[in-house]
Amino acid sequence: MKAAGLKAIDTVVESTAVLVKSRNTKHELVDLIASRIRGVISMLPCRSCI
C-alpha cells in the first residue's frame, strides 16, 4: 500500500481465517474435525507474547 503511494481512509470489512461449514450438512465427522481444530487453536501460545 505504501509502496504504491496509497493511504487508507476507511475500512469496509475486517477479516480473519475462519472455519466454515455447509448449512445442510449432516455428516458426523464435521463435529469431530471442528472440535479437533478448536483444540489445536486453543493450545497454541498467545500470539501477543511472541
Next chain:
Amino acid sequence: MIYTETTDITDSPQSRRKTPLRGPKEQVPAIKTPIPRVLRRRTISQIYLYHFANRTWQICHSTEGRLQQATLDLLAGCDIQFRRETRLDIALVKNLPIALIFLPAADIPTFVGEGRVDLGITGRDQVAEHDAKLPRGETSGVEEVLDLGFGMCKLQVQVPEKGDITDPRQLIGKNIVTSFTALTEAFFAKLEGDGDPSKRYREGGGWDLSTKVKYVGGSVEAACALGVADGIVDLVGMCTLLYFPSVWPSRANHYCSSTLQSPARR
C-alpha cells in the same frame, strides 16, 4: 523414581544419557479400506478412484499464499494425515474417511454453500463477498463455525497519498477498482443512501449507484497509478501468522509412545 517423558525404564544410565530427546519415529497405521475382489486386479488409478468415490466427507481449503502454510500446519496439528501430490488438487486422508480439496480462497464459499463439500477454511472477507452476491432475502448456505485467529486482514478504501480525498464520501460518483465488487457496492450503497442502503435498491437485484465499481482480479493497487481508478478497495494484511512450534509433533509422538510402553514393561 520419577519418570519423565524421556525416561525409558529398562535403560541403563549410560544409554539413558544417550537417549535422544526426540521420540522414535513411529508410523501411525493407516485405516485400510478393503478392496473388493472385483477391483483387485484393476490398475492403481482405478482403485484410487474407487477409494475416492467411497469417501463421504470432504474438506476444502485455500490454496492462496497467505493462508496456505498456516492451514497445512493446522491440519497437521489435528492429526489429519495426507500427502499432496504435485499438480493434484485432491488429497485423500490416510487415517480418516475424508478427502481434502485445494481451491482458491474465493471459490470455497461457493463450493461449501452450494456443493457437497462439508467444511472449508477461508477468509471471512470471502464469505462476506459470497453472501453479498446472493439475491436479496436468500439465506447463505455457508455457516461460520470457528474463528481461527490467523490471516488477519482488513478490506480498506485506499486513495492516492498526494490527492485531496480524505473521506470515502468524496469518492461517490467516481471510479473504484476492486476484487470485492459485491462488498464494495454494498459499502457505497450505504454511503450514497446516507446510511440506509435500501434507498439504492434496484428492481431485480443489484444497486442503483452513481459510483462505478469495476472488477480487477489482481494488482489492484496499481489501478490508481495507471489511471483506471480514483480509489481502490483492497486487502491490507496485518501480518498475523499462526505460530506453530516446530517441535511439538515429535514431542506428542514421543509422549504417546512412552505412556503406552511403560505399563507393559512393568
